[in-house]
Amino acid sequence: MSLIVAKFGGTSVASPERIQMVAKKLIAKKQAGHQVVAVVSAMGKTTDELVGLAASLNDNPPAREMDRLLSTGEQVSMTLLAMAIEARGYKAMSFTGRQAGIETDGTHAKAKIMMVHNERIMEAIERGIIAVVAGFQGIDANGDITTLGRGGSDTTAVALAAFLHADLCRIYTDVDGVYDRDPRLHPDAVKYGRISYDDMLLLARGGARVLHDRCVELARREHVVLEVCSAFSDAPGTIVG
């Protein structure tokens, strides 16, 4: 039996139909005998819409309130995914960052994960439950909600993989792997079968948002091997590490 962490980005959970597709993928892993932890982003453009809403009321919204607001996006997708899994006859439970034990420093909008208290998630998966965790959020020492920076759900997935000692961390996204350039802008971009942490970090810091830069730093430090692959096909992706 392996413990798998599978992260799904905003496009992959953008509609009820896509959430169904994600539920099916997770259930297939469960049926194959694995323990499964899913990490989700907010549906589609939800986070951008929340940023816009805040801006319509305050040109410079307080960072604490902003993080509280933005964290709600992932809380919608996580509960809907858990419901979709349950509707198919499998057990699932959703967890906010706080419930998943994700402790961060207090830097709002760019918080750093310090520790994951993994007991609750471990207990759930040991009972055969598919754990669905809200990406992008944690809790600081004051008990306030923090967010990890745009694109930060990737980092949630790697932190969980490290602190749960997962066998595999798979990042499902809307392209089928890591390319030398953005494949949406450059049709002749070349896909990597495998890429080192250092080269991936260069790409991420250079603005390739396919992986959050902090996620790559954490993966390198904790020796978490990642696979970046498409949420919409079974094509082999890119191994990072």
Ligand code: ADP
């Ligand atoms: P998700 O919502 O799944 O986290 P993102 O939009 O954050 O997805 O990241 C995936 C996007 O990253 C792709 O749609 C692609 O346009 C973009 N991208 C930029 N640079 C690269 C690259 N070098 N390789 C792959 N994708 C890239």
Ligand code: ASP
């Ligand atoms: N929902 C957040 C964002 O849009 C986090 C993520 O998608 O990784 O940046």
Ligand code: MG
């Ligand atoms: Mg992303």
